[in-house]
Amino acid sequence: MVYRVNFFMEILSGIFSSLIVIFLWMAVYRYSHREIIGGYSLSEMVTYLLGAGLINSFILTTAENPETSQNIQDGSLSAYLVKPLSPYGLWFARDFGSKSFFFLLGLMGYLIVGIFFKKLLLPFSSGKYLLLFLISLFLAALLQFLLFEVLSLLSFWIENTYGLRFTMRVIMEVAGGAIIPLSFFPGILQETFSLLPFSFMIYFPMKLYLGKIPLDQIASLFIREGFWIAGLGFLNFVVWKKGIRQYVSMGD
């Protein structure tokens, strides 16, 4: 029960902060008397922010998933190791399950909020872009899992990885485009962000939804994301293999 309340509070607080940012931007548009700011119309901006909120509700809330590091730290991993199952697969499945759950919860929440912004919300630009958007959402979830899981796996060597995961989460929120579209940042930051994988979490899917990426550039971006996923996947594999070798199974 406590868990469930916790879930709702997480989603609710996410919705609140989305609303604050949306109202702020509405004011900016109104008082600057400009139709377009930084390449975004008000409708596009509101759509972007609500969409970013929805993606956040299942990517950000599950980012700090402590299960992996707990299992390693307190030795409960041992119980999985003696069974014919893959602990890594189990962690992945659990994360996927909780992401799906949070996605549905967030979807409900943001649909309700969306009703109030009905006039401003834009539909997806075309069926093709919607499909690409959905694929990019799935890949974003995968990328996020791999990025954080590798930090959790460091628990084999260091006692607490919470700080690392928290820092990564903060960076992800900014560099992923959860607060404003990345094109609003100064040039040097934009260049830095484009070198990092975070932009694939929110900025890339939302730009796809809004149809703001020319079709001929999409493939190369997906390929880059694919490289990130493959690279991080390999890194996870190496760290897991090395870690399990020196697992000490604390606690009994």
Next chain:
Amino acid sequence: MTAIWTKNLSKKYWLYKKETGIKGTLKYLIRGEKVFVEAIRGLDLKVEMGETIGLIGPNGAGKTTTLKILSGILYPTSGEIKVLGFTPHKREKEFLKQITFLSGQRNHLFWDLPAEEYFNFCRVVYQLPEAIFKKNLKKLVQLAEIEEILHIPQRKLSVGQRKRCELVAALLHDPKVIFLDEPTNALDLTNARKIREFIKERAEEGKYTIILTSHNMTDIEQVCKRVVILHMGRLVYDGGLDELNRSNGFKRKIRVSFRDSWNKEWVERLGNVIFIQGQEVLLEVPPENATQIASTLISQFSIQDIRIENPSLEMIIESIYKKEDERVFK
């Protein structure tokens, strides 16, 4: 057929030491002091299929570490190891399906869910056919007497009830090699006895290879014929429980109450008198002569009560630990 075989098995690892107080904590933040732990030092062990072995030793002797290496949880630092022909830490599916590891210390079951849920989880994990699963479950549930608590969430059960559920879960897939780490730890007499009887029944079937660690000598005496004693990661005894009882030059004690008058000097010649209290005498004698001396006493005097006391297993084992301590720290 050999079930378990190790040669020169060793396990070393590093730990960080933390000193107490604020100073210690700050120091720890920057660089904790590394402590080198040699949990197992060159263990040679051979266990045949169907054997039941008691692994004993003082805290920190390496018992649990040994079990964890044999079951594939930990990587050995060096040495060779084969369990059922597999290398445990490779964690091959076919190997893991044939073993089980149960810790008395830890909860394996899902805290918020009833045992039944966990049994179903095991069925999926071990890919058990429905019919076999049902058959095994029925038998084990009866044996462990948990019919009535199957549907109750784990957190509402007592430790003893939980442990019995865990034992059932651990044996559902009918593992050939069973590792039990202090299975009766923290249990009351009745629950400990139930678990012990359960294990004993398995052991007597002869199909299973069981390795059991325990500080409770009753567990060892009732279940195991062979014991392996570890001390600071080294094997110091490997052999039958009976030989352990007989060897080590432990004296037997004869406690005798005379009915009528008795001859003190005569009795003193038979053995070492520990105390005399009126008509009662406690006599220490070499183990091989104990019965003979007792029968001499009975034939010579009128006796009310006579008893030959064996040293307890606890005493024997403790003296072995002490001897090893002295040897190591000298």
